[in-house]
Amino acid sequence: MKPKYSLFSNTSYALTGLLAMIKNERAFQIELVIIIPALIISFFLPVSLEIHLFLIAVLFFILIAECVNSSIEACVDLFTQEWHEKAKIAKDCASAAVFLSVCLAVGVWAFVLFALFF
Template structure:
């Protein structure tokens, strides 16, 4: 029988996921080291609300995809400890998603900052 949904319990699981990434994922910690200051800086930029929200959204997208990447890597590692070509493809594609989100964030931030000149 499936357990009944409980908002606070599910929020606890999400928080545990964030703690696990902070503890085990170096890339997540590095991304946070850039993203948190960027978010703070964005509050001081003379831009409209929609641009500000867009800057914040692309930064959150990086964190979201890093969480998905970490979960895919954990699942692959759970299934096999040996090299498997399909496991490599799964991990590489998840990493590519994070990479593309970083490129998108850099592009969006570059366009917004360039418009301030």
Template structure:
């Protein structure tokens, strides 16, 4: 039997996930930088395309942090003992966040200093 799709129930799951992320220190720190940068975009003399790309690069940081947090919770659920594969999973997910930060810095640098 196929399960019925419930938009409101699924949205409530997403909201619970956002509330969970808001309790995470790394996510809080990223928001501390990202929210003012998003606001700054309104005052920059750049094209709409440039601003959109710059905003997307910041949102991508939050997306990768959410996935990193999900990996960490999953690994912690599976084992509370140190394991090389658990470390690799967490480190790899953390590397994704790092890459998203570098990408955003490059995009902002190109648009602010080379435009």
């Protein structure tokens, strides 16, 4: 039987997952080292609230994509430790999502910073 929904339990699960990402995923740790200073810098940029929120959103999108990537990799590894073409495709596609989110963030930040300073 499916457990009854509980806001506090579900929030606890999400925070446990976030803590697992911080403790166990090297890529997530590296991204945080880059994203946290960028978030702080964004507060000092002379941009509108909408642009500021957009700059923050694209950074969070990287972290979201990394969480999804890690969950897909964990599920594939749970299913099989052997090399399999479909397992490789699943992992590569999840990794591509992270790559594209990073490209998006870099593009948005470059566009905003270029518009501000040039």
